[in-house]
Amino acid sequence: MTDKTYKASWAKIGNSSGYRITSDFFREHPEFVGSDGVIQVIAPDTVVFSRAKSTDEGQDEDDLMLSLYLDFLTKQALANPDELEEYTQDMADEDEELIAGVILDAD
Numbered sequence: 001m002t003d004k005t006y007k008a009s010w011a012k013i014g015n016s017s018g019y020r021i022t023s024d025f026f027r028e029h030p031e032f033v034g035s036d037g038v039i040q041v042i043a044p045d046t047v048v049f050s051r052a053k054s055t056d057e058g059q060d061e062d063d064l065m066l067s068l069y070l071d072f073l074t075k076q077a078l079a080n081p082d083e084l085e086e087y088t089q090d091m092a093d094e095d096e097e098l099i100a101g102v103i104l105d106a107d
Contacts, residue, residue: 004028006021006022006024006025007021007022008020008021008022030064030065030068031051031061031064032051033064033068034064035051035052036051036052037049037050037051037052038050038052
């Protein structure tokens, strides 16, 4: 468990109320992005949020991490277009040679 804290501020959201949490929390803990959960009051002025885990947890985390990585790459490409390098046929041939004979697990 970490001792780091994150700022949360109360907000009116449509007809409901909620808390806004700083983006660094989600950047440092991507498992909470898009997650549902439950809040439990454990003492006066103290609550615990627990993320509801899906039955396909591993796949969801893989999809999330890939999505975050692709978002990062897109932002970098848009911010630094002069650093982009064309993916050539020679590069593709080298990649094919590198992974030749590798068998991937279907799971």
